Amino acid sequence: MSSAAKSVTFEGRFAMHRGGHLESPTLVYETWGKLNEARDNAILVFSGLSPSAHAASSEEDQSAGWWEDMIGSGLPLDTDRFYVIAVNSLGSCFGSTGPASVNVETGDLYRLSFPVLTLEDVAEAAYLVVRHLGIEQLESVVGCSMGGMSGLAYCVRHPGSTRSFVSISSATRALPFSIAVRSLQREMIRSDPKWRDGNYDRSDPPLVGQRLARKLGMITYRSAAEWEQRFGRERVTFQDDSGYKFKIDFSVESYLENQANKFSGAFDANCYLYLSRASDLFDLAEHGGSLQAGFKRLELERALVIGVETDILFPIHQQRELAEGLLATCADTKLVELDSIKGHDSFLVDMDAFRPVICDFFGT
Amino acid sequence: MSSAAKSVTFEGRFAMHRGGHLESPTLVYETWGKLNEARDNAILVFSGLSPSAHAASSEEDQSAGWWEDMIGSGLPLDTDRFYVIAVNSLGSCFGSTGPASVNVETGDLYRLSFPVLTLEDVAEAAYLVVRHLGIEQLESVVGCSMGGMSGLAYCVRHPGSTRSFVSISSATRALPFSIAVRSLQREMIRSDPKWRDGNYDRSDPPLVGQRLARKLGMITYRSAAEWEQRFGRERVTFQDDSGYKFKIDFSVESYLENQANKFSGAFDANCYLYLSRASDLFDLAEHGGSLQAGFKRLELERALVIGVETDILFPIHQQRELAEGLLATCADTKLVELDSIKGHDSFLVDMDAFRPVICDFFGT
Numbered sequence: 001m002s003s004a005a006k007s008v009t010f011e012g013r014f015a016m017h018r019g020g021h022l023e024s025p026t027l028v029y030e031t032w033g034k035l036n037e038a039r040d041n042a043i044l045v046f047s048g049l050s051p052s053a054h055a056a057s058s059e060e061d062q063s064a065g066w067w068e069d070m071i072g073s074g075l076p077l078d079t080d081r082f083y084v085i086a087v088n089s090l091g092s093c094f095g096s097t098g099p100a101s102v103n104v105e106t107g108d109l110y111r112l113s114f115p116v117l118t119l120e121d122v123a124e125a126a127y128l129v130v131r132h133l134g135i136e137q138l139e140s141v142v143g144c145s146m147g148g149m150s151g152l153a154y155c156v157r158h159p160g161s162t163r164s165f166v167s168i169s170s171a172t173r174a175l176p177f178s179i180a181v182r183s184l185q186r187e188m189i190r191s192d193p194k195w196r197d198g199n200y201d202r203s204d205p206p207l208v209g210q211r212l213a214r215k216l217g218m219i220t221y222r223s224a225a226e227w228e229q230r231f232g233r234e235r236v237t238f239q240d241d242s243g244y245k246f247k248i249d250f251s252v253e254s255y256l257e258n259q260a261n262k263f264s265g266a267f268d269a270n271c272y273l274y275l276s277r278a279s280d281l282f283d284l285a286e287h288g289g290s291l292q293a294g295f296k297r298l299e300l301e302r303a304l305v306i307g308v309e310t311d312i313l314f315p316i317h318q319q320r321e322l323a324e325g326l327l328a329t330c331a332d333t334k335l336v337e338l339d340s341i342k343g344h345d346s347f348l349v350d351m352d353a354f355r356p357v358i359c360d361f362f363g364t
Numbered sequence: 365m366s367s368a369a370k371s372v373t374f375e376g377r378f379a380m381h382r383g384g385h386l387e388s389p390t391l392v393y394e395t396w397g398k399l400n401e402a403r404d405n406a407i408l409v410f411s412g413l414s415p416s417a418h419a420a421s422s423e424e425d426q427s428a429g430w431w432e433d434m435i436g437s438g439l440p441l442d443t444d445r446f447y448v449i450a451v452n453s454l455g456s457c458f459g460s461t462g463p464a465s466v467n468v469e470t471g472d473l474y475r476l477s478f479p480v481l482t483l484e485d486v487a488e489a490a491y492l493v494v495r496h497l498g499i500e501q502l503e504s505v506v507g508c509s510m511g512g513m514s515g516l517a518y519c520v521r522h523p524g525s526t527r528s529f530v531s532i533s534s535a536t537r538a539l540p541f542s543i544a545v546r547s548l549q550r551e552m553i554r555s556d557p558k559w560r561d562g563n564y565d566r567s568d569p570p571l572v573g574q575r576l577a578r579k580l581g582m583i584t585y586r587s588a589a590e591w592e593q594r595f596g597r598e599r600v601t602f603q604d605d606s607g608y609k610f611k612i613d614f615s616v617e618s619y620l621e622n623q624a625n626k627f628s629g630a631f632d633a634n635c636y637l638y639l640s641r642a643s644d645l646f647d648l649a650e651h652g653g654s655l656q657a658g659f660k661r662l663e664l665e666r667a668l669v670i671g672v673e674t675d676i677l678f679p680i681h682q683q684r685e686l687a688e689g690l691l692a693t694c695a696d697t698k699l700v701e702l703d704s705i706k707g708h709d710s711f712l713v714d715m716d717a718f719r720p721v722i723c724d725f726f727g728t
Binding site: 232277 | 539561583595615
């Protein structure tokens with residue numbers, strides 16, 4: 001836990017959406033800017049699957065955060081005006097209670113005894129943090145990727161608790177292509193003998209499976225068009241074919257290798273499995289019996305949906321579906337389709353495309 | 365080897381394109397229809413990575429082949445008119461010499477001592493079969509997927525040896541998205557402890573890795589649009605969440621599981637690695653120093669390029685590139701873009717779309 005991270009433990013039972021409970025869960029969060037006297041200038045940011053609460057640097061922790069170019073003085077989520085909150089997702093492994101935490105009822109690590117996690121639980125835990133901060137109504141809920149679905153869960157379960165909602169490269173629910181990809185990523189980890197049905201040695205985790213899963217992730221987070229421009233058929237170095245036994249040959253393979261090396265080991269394998277499945281399980285239509293009914297439960301004054309044409313994980317037609325659904329009950333809904341070639345990850349790496357859209361929405 | 369399969373062993377050294385050699389390799393092939401007296405009615409079919417030479421049924425072998433609806437009396441490759449030849453690729457494991465074969469020079473299985481395999485080698489081996497059958501010039505070379513690149517290798521190395529060329533869902537060379545996918549599939553197999561650096565027990569092969577690789581294959585062979593229509597968010601059965609430990613939940617997961625079960629074990633793991641890498645290595649531009657130079661070496665009277673808009677492995681812009689390149693030296697080149705939603709595999713499963721195009725080309 002970094003020096004900027006704050007921690008709160010909610011004493012008592014936290015009932016999980018699909019059954020079971022957590023005893024006195026802890027949530028870790030960071031904040032930037034100042035809550036005003038009216039307590040109505042807060043923006044809650046929901047992250048994708050893997051980030052911590054460290055979305056941006058601050059005086060207390062000057063290391064760059066995962067959305068460093070988006071949160072700060074003079075930036076789109078302008079901390080001169082807004083009080084920005086990022087919570088490490090329930091079920092994650094950066095301070096918040098998850099499968100890698102100790103179950104205080106047993107004294108053992110949860111591992112697979114952790115109840116089924118849903119994005120409704122992730123949203124509910126964040127809601128507790130917001131209430132803990134004395135905030136009745138948020139200025140906005142902003143969610144990226146999985147976080148967009150967590151944001152929808154937040155809004156649908158607490159109508160009127162935020163004035164606006166911003167969905168970035170997300171959807172009302174996952175479609176089978178994305179489910180297949182994530183299911184295969186989970187199978188890669190579970191297939192690693194070191195996973196040991198979730199009971200892995202924490203000093204010797206299933207890194208082989210985690211590396212494979214990360215590489216598949218990168219294949220779906222970026223776009224074929226970007227890689228064609230960036231790598232083409234470039235080779236890493238001269239290869240002596242005579243001794244060449246399926247090592248890295250092309251630059252794109254080297255890129256994936258570097259990405260896998262950076263990520264693996266930084267994230268707990270069981271936490272990954274739980275959050276990945278939560279992304280598959282979420283469906284706005286479960287709130288009311290249909291998507292239409294789900295949208296009707298939202299009480300938003302304004303909404304913004306941003307999508308990227310080259311995103312294969314949350315494709316552009318899902319952005320349109322989400323915007324149309326929001327529009328039915330929130331007249332001030334805007335859809336922005338960006339033509340970035342960086343795919344799903346554009347919101348992390350193509351700031352020039354995203355910055356003006358977010359600035360326009362918040363008047364920053 | 366089925367009863368319809370014929371086998372020929374080419375005595376002597378077969379020099380491999382990237383160095384090394386095979387001693388007296390064997391090639392297995394099947395034929396349908398009759399070679400006419402002029403010996404000029406033969407069509408050579410190059411398959412994708414995994415099929416055997418059994419492309420269609422015959423009197424000798426009545427089991428359905430991998431292109432059953434395409435080859436036969438009254439079908440697009442009409443055996444009443446044409447003599448159709450399919451060769452099990454060099455490097456494969458259905459009778460032709462490959463990494464799973466015995467090296468006659470050592471008496472041991474080749475395994476990873478097999479030289480680096482290229483599609484030029486696959487093409488050259490098929491050329492030997494064609495010459496063995498007493499054919500100087502083919503009516504056509506038809507290649508699907510990887511087979512389209514094998515077909516290009518055949519044409520570029522033996523200009524004038526075929527009058528026409530048909531490329532189906534293939535390309536001049538692989539782009540980084542496809543390379544990344546195949547590289548990851550190979551890594552999945554290599555990461556299975558049972559692979560043992562290629563020295564696996566043949567009765568206990570690296571099936572876990574092979575199953576993962578097959579599932580990733582299926583994700584790229586079909587399309588997100590097809591799965592959205594076919595599976596949506598349908599569940600397999602009622603799941604009791606309390607005992608639910610990352611088993612199959614969605615129908616699309618069950619589908620992948622069935623596909624993996626069908627395929628795994630049927631294909632030798634090392635052969636898969638060699639053929640997969642050969643698909644990455646092929647580049648028409650290596651024949652002459654540029655794509656343009658490569659195309660100039662082809663001497664075709666007619667060409668047909670068929671592609672599918674939802675194909676993510678050999679995307680539609682590669683079909684256009686291939687057709688434009690062919691057109692530069694072969695005025696009678698036709699490009700057909702099909703809007704099938706079945707992705708790369710359309711040529712195997714969407715016959716209604718492909719049949720009329722092939723019929724039109726061959727006047728069948």
